[in-house]
Structure formats: C-alpha cells, structure tokens
Amino acid sequence: MTNFPWNRRHIISLADFTPSEYESVLQTAISFQDVLSRRNKKVPTLQGQVVANLFFEPSTRTRSSFELAAKRLSADTLNFSPGSSSLSKGETILDTAKTYLAMGTDLMVIRHKGSGVPATIAQEMDRLESGVGVVSAGDGQQEHPSQAHLDLLTICNALTPKQPTTADLKGKKIAIVGDILHSRVARSNLWSLTACGAEVHLAAPPTLLPKAFAEAFSQPLQTKEGTQNETVARQVFVHWALEPALENADFVMTLRLQKERMSAHLLPILRAYHHLSGITRYRIQNCAPHVNIMHPGPTNRGVEITSELMDDPQLSLIAKQVSSGVAVRMALLYLMGGSKRQ
Ligand code: CP
Numbered sequence: 001m002t003n004f005p006w007n008r009r010h011i012i013s014l015a016d017f018t019p020s021e022y023e024s025v026l027q028t029a030i031s032f033q034d035v036l037s038r039r040n041k042k043v044p045t046l047q048g049q050v051v052a053n054l055f056f057e058p059s060t061r062t063r064s065s066f067e068l069a070a071k072r073l074s075a076d077t078l079n080f081s082p083g084s085s086s087l088s089k090g091e092t093i094l095d096t097a098k099t100y101l102a103m104g105t106d107l108m109v110i111r112h113k114g115s116g117v118p119a120t121i122a123q124e125m126d127r128l129e130s131g132v133g134v135v136s137a138g139d140g141q142q143e144h145p146s147q148a149h150l151d152l153l154t155i156c157n158a159l160t161p162k163q164p165t166t167a168d169l170k171g172k173k174i175a176i177v178g179d180i181l182h183s184r185v186a187r188s189n190l191w192s193l194t195a196c197g198a199e200v201h202l203a204a205p206p207t208l209l210p211k212a213f214a215e216a217f218s219q220p221l222q223t224k225e226g227t228q229n230e231t232v233a234r235q236v237f238v239h240w241a242l243e244p245a246l247e248n249a250d251f252v253m254t255l256r257l258q259k260e261r262m263s264a265h266l267l268p269i270l271r272a273y274h275h276l277s278g279i280t281r282y283r284i285q286n287c288a289p290h291v292n293i294m295h296p297g298p299t300n301r302g303v304e305i306t307s308e309l310m311d312d313p314q315l316s317l318i319a320k321q322v323s324s325g326v327a328v329r330m331a332l333l334y335l336m337g338g339s340k341r342q
Pocket residue numbers: 058059060061062063138147296297298
C-alpha cells in the first residue's frame with residue numbers, strides 16, 4: 001500500500017478538500033478494490049483499533065459498508081442503534097460519544113439528522129485530546145463526504161477503468177437532478193466534482209433549488225499544492241428546467257425526493273413530480289451517447305427515476321456506487337487511522 005500524504009484527523013466537510021486529497025483517497029480506494037477482488041479480502045492495517053458506528057438516523061448502505069470496511073481492515077467494530085440505546089433514558093449525544101471513547105474507540109463514524117452533529121462531536125474529541133478521528137456519515141442537510149468520494153471513484157472507474165484518476169473529471173458535464181434543497185449528497189458532490197474540474201449543472205423545480213444555492217459553491221478554492229498557490233475555478237450552473245442540464249451530460253445523478261425533510265408542501269403530488277422532473281429514457285436522449293445514470297440510494301422507484309433505467313445494466317451505475325462504497329470507506333478509515341498505524 002502506497003502511503004499518500006494525509007493531515008486530517010476528521011472528515012466532516014469537503015469544502016476545503018484539495019485536488020491532491022481527492023487523488024489520495026481515490027488511489028487508496030483503488031488499492032483496496034484490488035484487495036477486495038482477492039480470495040482473502042482482509043488486511044491487518046487497523047488490527048487492535050476500535051471503530052464505532054454511531055448512527056442516530058436510519059441507513060442501509062453507509063452503515064453496512066463502514067462496518068464491512070472496518071472489518072476488512074481488521075478493526076473491532078461497535079454498532080449503536082438509537083432505539084435500543086440509553087438515549088431513550090435521556091443520555092445526551094455527547095455523553096453517548098464519550099461513553100464510546102471510554103471504551104477505547106479510535107475512530108467514530110457519525111450519522112445524525114441534525115446538521116453539525118459530527119462537527120460538534122469532533123470538537124469535543126479534540127477538546128479532550130482523545131486523538132479520536134470522526135468521519136461524518138451524513139448530517140442533516142449539510143454533507144455526506146464519503147458518498148461524494150465513492151461517487152468520484154465510480155465516475156473515474158467508468159471513465160478510465162484501467163488507470164482511474166481525478167484528472168479524468170476535467171471538463172466533464174455532470175447533471176445533478178432532483179431534490180437539491182434537502183440533499184447533503186448534492187452539497188458534498190458539488191465540492192468534490194468542481195474541485196476536480198467538472199462542470200456541475202443543477203436542475204430542479206424552483207422550490208427545490210433556490211437561486212442563491214449555487215453561489216456558495218462557486219467560490220474559487222485556494223489550494224496550496226506543493227509550494228505553489230493554485231486557484232481551482234468551480235463551475236456550477238442552475239436550471240429550473242431539465243433539458244439544458246441534461247443536454248450532452250456525461251453523467252446524470254438523480255436524487256431521492258426527501259419527503260421526511262420537507263417542512264412545507266413544496267411539490268404537487270408525486271405523480272406530477274415524476275411527470276415534470278423524473279428521469280426517464282425519453283428525457284436522457286439528448287445526453288452524451290455514453291451517459292451513465294447514478295443515484296446515491298435509497299430510491300423512490302417511479303418517482304425521481306423509472307425502475308427500468310435504474311435496472312439498466314448499460315446505463316445505471318447504482319450497484320457500482322454501492323460496491324465502491326466499501327473500498328472508499330476502507331480508504332477513509334485507513335487514511336484517518338494513519339497516526340495510530342505508525
Ligand atoms: N446513500 C446513502 O446514504 O444511503 P443510506 O441512507 O442507505 O446509508
């Protein structure tokens with residue numbers, strides 16, 4: 001395993017991730033894809049370390065793949081479910097995290113419906129000088145960094161299967177379509193895709209895509225690559241109609257309609273939403289001929305995307321996204337556990 005430079009204890013947001021950090025995660029994940037293709041899929045890298053999965057909100061993919069990633073790295077894993085925990089007796093989230101710290105946890109994977117919870121736990125771990133690394137597994141409407149990293153790996157694998165690199169993204173057109181307002185996946189992907197040189201086109205009805213949304217993501221990223229300062233221009237475009245976003249798109253990322261996060265009636269009935277904004281075979285006909293369709297999951301079949309497209313083995317990368325998740329989460333845990341590995 002090549003050692004890539006890595007200086008982060010926590011992974012909470014991708015806002016200030018540099019192109020070389022994306023490359024480090026990508027190349028480390030590619031090494032782990034190789035490990036995962038072998039008969040013996042385990043490496044001893046995190047032997048003796050404890051990874052605690054603290055999921056205060058439901059999850060299938062993220063939770064299981066972080067657990068499997070930790071096990072493949074030979075770490076011991078602890079899984080927490082709010083329903084059967086002492087939260088129901090009034091214990092606070094911070095006291096829950098400190099309880100896992102007291103049991104010898106080295107890395108914490110946190111998902112919570114409240115934006116900022118992983119950051120608050122990370123601050124507390126630093127205040128206690130615990131040395132514990134915290135990785136966000138999705139917080140509220142804020143960020144889902146590991147999803148963006150696995151999407152990057154999936155895209156790079158599709159573009160250049162033999163030697164994927166983040167440089168492959170330069171100039172590619174990615175359409176992100178659907179419930180952007182409530183999507184932490186869209187926010188993290190905006191940081192990662194634009195930092196790697198892709199053009200991101202957002203498309204949704206106006207109630208799900210405020211005009212000011214893209215402004216925050218259009219600020220140039222100042223990076224310090226080696227000794228030179230380099231500015232990464234971020235290219236984000238907003239559309240309230242699907243056609244201009246989909247035209248010549250190399251990849252279309254559809255997003256789940258997050259009914260549980262909607263505080264008001266932002267949409268007409270679901271059938272009308274599918275009619276206006278759902279991704280169908282007809283709608284993708286003006287995309288690039290080699291277009292691929294992605295979705296972070298879970299999906300509302302027949303709402304944001306047709307079942308037929310979801311299951312199309314030529315077009316859909318959805319299953320590959322899930323597979324990429326294990327290698328990417330191994331890479332993140334490996335890189336974060338670096339200080340303890342030495
Ligand atoms: N993509 C994603 O976060 O899925 P889960 O909610 O199943 O983890």
